Amino acid sequence: xxxxxxxxxxxxxxxxxxxxxxxxxxxxxxxxxxxxxxxxxxxxxxxxxxxxxxxxxxxxxxxxxxxxxxxxxxxxxxxxxxxxxxxxxxxxxxxxxxxxxxxxxxxxxxxxxxxxxxxxxxxxxxxxxxxxxxxxxxxxxxxxxxxxxxxxxxxxxxxxxxxxxxxxxxxxxxxxxxxxxxxxxxxxxxxxxxxxxxxxxxxxxxxxxxxxxxxxxxxxxxxxxxxxxxxxxxxxxxxxxxxxxxxxxxxxxxxxxxxxxxxxxxxxxxxxxxxxxxxxxxxxxxxxxxxxxxxxxxxxxxxxxxxxxxxxxxxxxxxxxxxxx
DNA sequence: AATCGTTCCAACCGCACCGTG
DNA sequence: TCACGGTGCGGTTGGAACGAT
Numbered sequence: 001x002x003x004x005x006x007x008x009x010x011x012x013x014x015x016x017x018x019x020x021x022x023x024x025x026x027x028x029x030x031x032x033x034x035x036x037x038x039x040x041x042x043x044x045x046x047x048x049x050x051x052x053x054x055x056x057x058x059x060x061x062x063x064x065x066x067x068x069x070x071x072x073x074x075x076x077x078x079x080x081x082x083x084x085x086x087x088x089x090x091x092x093x094x095x096x097x098x099x100x101x102x103x104x105x106x107x108x109x110x111x112x113x114x115x116x117x118x119x120x121x122x123x124x125x126x127x128x129x130x131x132x133x134x135x136x137x138x139x140x141x142x143x144x145x146x147x148x149x150x151x152x153x154x155x156x157x158x159x160x161x162x163x164x165x166x167x168x169x170x171x172x173x174x175x176x177x178x179x180x181x182x183x184x185x186x187x188x189x190x191x192x193x194x195x196x197x198x199x200x201x202x203x204x205x206x207x208x209x210x211x212x213x214x215x216x217x218x219x220x221x222x223x224x225x226x227x228x229x230x231x232x233x234x235x236x237x238x239x240x241x242x243x244x245x246x247x248x249x250x251x252x253x254x255x256x257x258x259x260x261x262x263x264x265x266x267x268x269x270x271x272x273x274x275x276x277x278x279x280x281x282x283x284x285x286x287x288x289x290x291x292x293x294x295x296x297x298x299x300x301x302x303x304x305x306x307x308x309x310x311x312x313x314x315x316x317x318x319x320x321x322x323x324x325x
Numbered sequence: 326a327a328t329c330g331t332t333c334c335a336a337c338c339g340c341a342c343c344g345t346g
Numbered sequence: 347t348c349a350c351g352g353t354g355c356g357g358t359t360g361g362a363a364c365g366a367t
Contacts, residue, residue: 328366336361341354341355342352
């Protein structure tokens, strides 16, 4: 294949290659490549397991000079005793410059929950909507956090019951937190503190509240605008949860039957909570205590989601703080 | 300080799909 | 049409890190 030939030609010319953008000299890289190749020749097969800093350097340097693609050829030409698959995975999940690390933000959590409800375990498709996040990271998040909570609720993660909890409890709470964080950011910004800029518009003819959250904090990254739009019903009840006179005693939850909270992140619009008024009863669900604490057994009992045996929940099984981590 | 259990994530595996000869 | 190699995806696992006892 021509592409393979291109790569082999590139290999043959490596000794004349200039300094890489990463600051790694071609001489150093070549020496490292030879060292790796020589060492692994004795082993007689491909290396597996954790990547060394030396291997990372080889891969990054090679890709910076020749680009991605043809991973099997790339692995050979770079002097790596690794499979092409291994190189591709290491690059995409770890070494790629635009890979984003750190905690999954509430906005990202919301997006993951929403997209998973639509697409299921299509991790790569979901990850495409989360700039800088990899399918592996999204998948790990789902398995370590979401599935854990499903287990604690004694239900399958793909069950309708758990979906109800996600859509009617988890996602609205995330929206609420995004809103709360936006509000605090706005206050800080108004005070002249260098935090993500926030603008809030309350001028919608329909009376809907819209929050535009633009994260400028991460230098070198594109801005991540987050717009949270709520219907009048939802916004009023959500507002009440943050500022009602009852706040000292308890927080109001949205009137679930009428809640149509939506949010858009990076152009993707999501909707959470049901519009079906029949399934969830009551005008307001009042949760005593702090709005961001308490147990799920309390919350689920208050929201009156059908088919849950609330008595089975341990009191501190799944604190509301957990879902925000 | 030592041990044990849990969590998290990087990496691997198997499979399916696609393009090419 | 078929075989083969490359690529991408979802599932699984091993081990490091961390917290609890």
